[in-house]
Amino acid sequence: MASEAQCILALDEHEALLARLENVVGLGVVPLDEDDGGKLGMAVAVYVRKKLPPSRLAEKDVVPEMLTVHKGKRVVEVPTRVIEQGKVVLEKR
Secondary structure (H helix, E strand, O other): OEOHHHHHHHHHHHHHHHHHOOOEEEEEEEEEOOOOOOOOEEEEEEEEOOOOOHHHOOHHHOOOOEEEEEEOOEEEEEEEEEEEOOOOOOOOO
């Protein structure tokens, strides 16, 4: 179970890698609920245009299930959650 602070640290460490993945349109931090394996806590949200099974993506574009964060001597595993967002466009004013 990851804390919000650990998720923010994971985003800081992995943002460049995650943002380069094909299909990714945004990143954030979201709470997990019981539907996410029964564990409560927080996760790094990876927003995608269309949620696809890993078999339909190039290996380099698959979102990892966990991100490793180094905090001092501790190593923490932070879960990710892929969320289908759809196409993101800038609205005209």
